[in-house]
Amino acid sequence: MAEICYEVVTDACPSSVYESTPAHSRRRPRFQTVMHEDWEKNCKRSKQEALATRYSSIPRSSREDFSDQNVDVSSPRYGVSSVCGRRREMEDAVAIHPSFSSPKNSEFPQHYFGVYDGHGCSHVAARCRERLHKLVQEELSSDMEDEEEWKTTMERSFTRMDKEVVSWGDSVVTANCKCDLQTPACDSVGSTAVVSVITPDKIVVANCGDSRAVLCRNGKPVPLSTDHKPDRPDELDRIEGAGGRVIYWDCPRVLGVLAMSRAIGDNYLKPYVSCEPEVTITDRRDDDCLILASDGLWDVVSNETACSVARMCLRGGGRRQDNEDPAISDKACTEASVLLTKLALARNSSDNVSVVVIDLRR
Amino acid sequence: MESSKQKRCRSSVVETIEAPLPLVWSILRSFDKPQAYQRFVKSCTMRSGGGGGKGGEGKGSVRDVTLVSGFPADFSTERLEELDDESHVMVVSIIGGNHRLVNYKSKTKVVASPEDMAKKTVVVESYVVDVPEGTSEEDTIFFVDNIIRYNLTSLAKLTKKMMK
Secondary structure, eight states, X not given: OHHHHHHHHHHSOHHHHHHHSOGXXXXXXXXXXXXXXXHHHHSHHHHHHHHHHHHHTSOHHHHHHHHHTXXXXXXXXXXXXXXXXXXXXXXXXXXXXXXXXXXXXXXXXXXXXXXXEEESSSHHHHHHHHHHHHHHHHHOOOTTOOHHHHHHHHHHHHHHHHHHHHHHHHHOOOTTSOOOTTOGGGGGOEEOEEEEEEOSSEEEEEEESSOEEEEEETTEEXXXXXXXXXXXXXXXXXXXXXXXXXXXXXXEEETTTBSOSBOEEOGGGTXXXXXXXEEEEEEOOSEEEEEEEOHHHHTTSOHHHHHHHHHHHHTTTSSOOTTOOHHHHHHHHHHHHHHHHXXXXXXXXXXOEEEEXXXXXX | OOOOOOOEXXXXXXXXXXXXXXXXXXXXXXXXXXXXXXXXXXXXXXXXXXXXXXXXTSTTOEXXXXXXXXXXXXXXXXEEEEEETTTTEEEEEEEEESSSOTXXXXXXXXXXXXXXXXXXXXXXXXXXXXXXXXXXXXHHHHHHHHHHHHHHHHHHHHHHHHXX
């Protein structure tokens, strides 16, 4: 496995990566600074340990119950890797909630995955991790939502999340971050949110900001989200139509300040920076996997390379067998996410990196 | 011999704050605590205190400012050029950092508002700075004016809260 992974990495052509990445989307290199002492809390070792704990805590009997009922869909296999990298502090957050739908409105399993990349501070991303899936759950009316209903559900959830972080900032701030009531910086804290709900027959993605969801289908990348950069023509039109302005400073920035055109929070930049998500709904087919990641990955790794790495890890032994032990594909997903994270760091990503790889093979 | 001088630009931002001058000035003049009202400042460390007075008060003091993530810079090094408690004038230069504001110098002046001398204060912040390469003068002024305006808006909110 390690050998195959290594070959995948060497096969990736750095120049093709840079060619495929728009020049203006690359962040200006930042000076390295001393890592915050909290870095250790966020290192991938503790993340993987937490993941292993979560997996081992799932009762074996509940899996047998699923198989006894001949439910077509097995529980999701996924891997997570989330590292501070060269950024001074960890401001990314990841949320994973298998079978997250509430009993009242769920006949089939629906699985929730979210990556939140905070800026300004960590508390908005942390709040999204704690709350956004619950808001989606509340907005869900039934298992059989059609396309319009999914869009409404996601748009309402994101709007409620945005209102929550704005009003919540007025009351009390979590002890985890250093904002206090006196600092004006609280108003300029925000987060991306790329969320995916996976149902037996559909992949729903809602995106706000410049994190990204990429489907790996037959080894080819299929983007399920589009980055919200301020110079995207329709975003530029919307911002200027609202009376705002995009200034190219080191890269295109809303009012010269923020490098993304949509985010949860950032109250001071409303209405130019919107919290409305773009929603895509994709029918499931013979898919390999889904990758959700922050721009710490996508700024330095192309969709094609990410797909190749993930696919190779998942297919280390070929197509998944009917009776394959769930632990095997969990491990493969984790290896894929860790390898992608390491690749991003090796390519001098200057940001936090968070990667979720979800096995979609049936 | 030809010498290409960097193009410079200048501008001023004026903000009227519903608070008495002594309160407004006491926050503005605290060179060692810009995070109290400056929106994008995460923390500040004094590098050297100038002669006389408490740390951060003396002319020549230098501070290292850490900026919040997502902002187009990580840190800035700034020197206090002048601080006059009688005329309520403060002059600050940016002398380093990984940003694009080169040769930046700002003068902040605080006066009681003619409208209501006891309860309103007018803050005027004027600055000069090089226009960064690849950026227009118009965009540079827009950007810096914007940052200053955000800071003064935060200052207004802070003083309002302090008076409750």
